[in-house]
Amino acid sequence: MKSRFFRLTIDLFVLLLGSLSLLAPFIFPKTTSPMVSQSSFPIMVSLIIILCLLILFIEAQTSLLDSKMIAFMGILIATNASLRFLENAIPGPGAISPVFFLIIISGYYFGSRIGFLMGVMTMFVSGLLTGGVGPWLPGQMISAGWVGQFSALLRPAIKKLNWQGKFGEIILLGIHGAIWGILYGVIMNLWYWPFIGALPGQGWLNDARLAINLQRYGVYYLSTSLLWDITRAVGNIVILVALTKPVLRIFDRFNRRFTFQFGFERER
Amino acid sequence: MKTTPAWILWFFTILIFLLSTRNPSYILFIIIGLFFVSFRLFKQKGRDNWIKQNLIFLSSIILASSAINSLFTHSGRTILFSFPQSWPLIGGIVTLESLVYGAINGLIISALFLLFNVLNLALSIKQLTRLIPRAFYPIAMIVTISLTFFPSINQRIREIREAQMIRGNPMKKISDWLPVLAPLLVSSLEKGLILSESMTSRGFFTSKPSHKTTFPVITMIIGAFSIFSGWILSLYSYSAYIYLPLYILGVTMIFLVLNRLGKAVKTTRYHQEELRKYDMLAIVIIILVILFLSLVSIYGNLTSLNYTPYPSLVFPNIELAPFLIPLLTLLPIMLNHHDKN
Numbered sequence: 001m002k003s004r005f006f007r008l009t010i011d012l013f014v015l016l017l018g019s020l021s022l023l024a025p026f027i028f029p030k031t032t033s034p035m036v037s038q039s040s041f042p043i044m045v046s047l048i049i050i051l052c053l054l055i056l057f058i059e060a061q062t063s064l065l066d067s068k069m070i071a072f073m074g075i076l077i078a079t080n081a082s083l084r085f086l087e088n089a090i091p092g093p094g095a096i097s098p099v100f101f102l103i104i105i106s107g108y109y110f111g112s113r114i115g116f117l118m119g120v121m122t123m124f125v126s127g128l129l130t131g132g133v134g135p136w137l138p139g140q141m142i143s144a145g146w147v148g149q150f151s152a153l154l155r156p157a158i159k160k161l162n163w164q165g166k167f168g169e170i171i172l173l174g175i176h177g178a179i180w181g182i183l184y185g186v187i188m189n190l191w192y193w194p195f196i197g198a199l200p201g202q203g204w205l206n207d208a209r210l211a212i213n214l215q216r217y218g219v220y221y222l223s224t225s226l227l228w229d230i231t232r233a234v235g236n237i238v239i240l241v242a243l244t245k246p247v248l249r250i251f252d253r254f255n256r257r258f259t260f261q262f263g264f265e266r267e268r
Numbered sequence: 269m270k271t272t273p274a275w276i277l278w279f280f281t282i283l284i285f286l287l288s289t290r291n292p293s294y295i296l297f298i299i300i301g302l303f304f305v306s307f308r309l310f311k312q313k314g315r316d317n318w319i320k321q322n323l324i325f326l327s328s329i330i331l332a333s334s335a336i337n338s339l340f341t342h343s344g345r346t347i348l349f350s351f352p353q354s355w356p357l358i359g360g361i362v363t364l365e366s367l368v369y370g371a372i373n374g375l376i377i378s379a380l381f382l383l384f385n386v387l388n389l390a391l392s393i394k395q396l397t398r399l400i401p402r403a404f405y406p407i408a409m410i411v412t413i414s415l416t417f418f419p420s421i422n423q424r425i426r427e428i429r430e431a432q433m434i435r436g437n438p439m440k441k442i443s444d445w446l447p448v449l450a451p452l453l454v455s456s457l458e459k460g461l462i463l464s465e466s467m468t469s470r471g472f473f474t475s476k477p478s479h480k481t482t483f484p485v486i487t488m489i490i491g492a493f494s495i496f497s498g499w500i501l502s503l504y505s506y507s508a509y510i511y512l513p514l515y516i517l518g519v520t521m522i523f524l525v526l527n528r529l530g531k532a533v534k535t536t537r538y539h540q541e542e543l544r545k546y547d548m549l550a551i552v553i554i555i556l557v558i559l560f561l562s563l564v565s566i567y568g569n570l571t572s573l574n575y576t577p578y579p580s581l582v583f584p585n586i587e588l589a590p591f592l593i594p595l596l597t598l599l600p601i602m603l604n605h606h607d608k609n
Contacts, residue, residue: 006485010485010489013489017492017493017496021496021499024500028500028503028504040288048492051488051491051495051496052492054404054488055485055488055492057404058403058404058484058485058488058529059485061405062481065410067472070406070409070410070413070467071461071463071464071467072464073410074410074412074413074414074463075413075414075457075460076456076457076460078413078414078416078417078456079453079456082418082425082452083449085422098449121407121410121411121414125414125415125418128397129393129418131388133387133388134381134384134385203340238442242442242445243442243445243449247449247450250450250454254457254461257461258457
């Protein structure tokens with residue numbers, strides 16, 4: 001109980017600090033320093049996000065990871081990173097990506113920590129493989145991590161509704177996938193939006209009220225990203241509806257095999 | 269220059285310089301230097317394509333940035349043309365100064381983008397993985413396993429896909445991909461199971477670490493919050509005497525925790541990178557340049573770093589001391605010329 005409370009506190013802190021750094025232009029708009037509109041802003045946001053990730057890593061690697069989990073996560077992440085390379089082969093518009101499918105399903109089935117690690121590490125490993133290491137990577141990592149982490153919230157809801165193994169489970173996962181398909185884009189735009197010179201009425205304004213900057217960001221998002229993100233959301237729904245059931249069955253089978261305990265571990 | 273410490277020091281020196289200057293001359297020289305370095309690093313085919321793609325991307329960023337700034341910022345004295353005042357937002361004068369200011373913004377983004385690209389070219393995946401601190405040993409292990417299994421999983425995808433296409437699966441709908449995903453997942457997880465058994469039988473990480481996480485996690489949280497608070501205070505232009513101690517406190521706490529956790533991990537040293545003569549030389553040169561610039565900034569006045577084209581455009585001033593950084597960009601080329609091994 002104590003450890004669950006501790007883990008929840010850490011999750012909330014990371015969520016709060018990560019969101020505050022991403023939402024800094026909205027929450028702290030009356031900055032007197034021109035720093036927000038300079039190149040150091042996205043780097044500082046990335047740095048704070050890296051610190052948030054480090055906190056969760058320390059907690060997860062001591063409470064969750066043993067040799068079985070390390071091997072399981074390593075292989076699952078390699079599989080998901082490979083799926084990222086399949087994006088071009090899979091039919092449909094460019095934004096459709098099978099990457100979020102395994103992140104959502106892992107978070108839903110194995111819990112928030114595995115879901116978070118799955119999202120974070122998939123982005124990191126595929127960043128290394130594609131040469132995509134840059135200031136944008138921490139933002140991608142934490143956003144994908146949140147996708148996995150929030151998927152775990154569906155588990156108790158579905159259990160309560162007694163929808164396990166029923167079509168309702170798939171529908172709820174599909175809705176969740178659609179919402180995060182959009183939210184991922186909304187979050188990813190935040191780290192550079194105040195810095196980039198956007199079109200009229202879409203750029204960040206120093207000294208403006210929260211509502212005005214939110215409105216400007218909304219216009220920016222609608223005109224530059226919404227269409228792309230809707231495609232991703234639809235892609236998530238289609239992939240989740242088509243593939244959830246068989247993949248959950250595979251997870252069922254392997255969960256039993258991966259969670260066995262060795263005799264000497266029980267003795268400890 | 270071949271080893272990770274030399275490249276990382278080089279990378280951070282240029283990164284911090286790029287974040288602290290708005291002088292287009294220095295930034296332009298750094299971009300040219302980075303292109304030379306990437307040209308030298310790229311030995312395989314595809315170099316021309318890489319450089320062409322980067323050039324197109326960078327010029328589009330600079331063009332877009334200058335166009336947007338000049339259209340919507342109506343400041344400056346050198347008027348190029350004007351739009352009728354009745355036109356919403358873009359109505360007013362378009363000045364040379366606002367055009368240049370936008371181009372400088374574009375130059376900074378381009379230089380940052382190129383710098384990260386060069387780092388990706390310079391360091392192998394193995395070197396990048398080794399940058400993960402020892403305190404995150406299990407996480408680094410997950411990354412290593414993923415990178416090791418990635419090629420074989422990719423090969424497996426190709427095999428399953430070919431087998432499905434031979435059987436007449438058109439692979440046109442998303443549901444057609446289920447016969448690929450399901451066997452792929454099963455075979456990957458079987459591999460994971462075999463790996464976990466062999467890791468356990470070799471006594472690797474058989475149980476979760478015995479030390480408590482509460483203290484390190486709480487210290488990390490306080491450290492992260494200190495850095496965050498320092499950043500917010502600096503955004504509000506508080507005195508450096510207030511936000512700098514917060515930065516120092518945060519960095520020290522995080523460093524101490526990672527150091528303590530790292531020491532608790534016992535690791536063997538396999539294929540350790542050896543710091544070679546020219547890498548040592550590179551590190552010494554970079555440290556000397558940093559020290560020299562720090563002394564000059566404390567006792568002198570590096571005015572050329574803070575360039576602004578407003579109110580009227582003047583040619584950016586170039587000082588000898590800050591110009592050492594654009595020269596430093598070329599350091600890998602200079603040393604590689606001598607270091608043939």
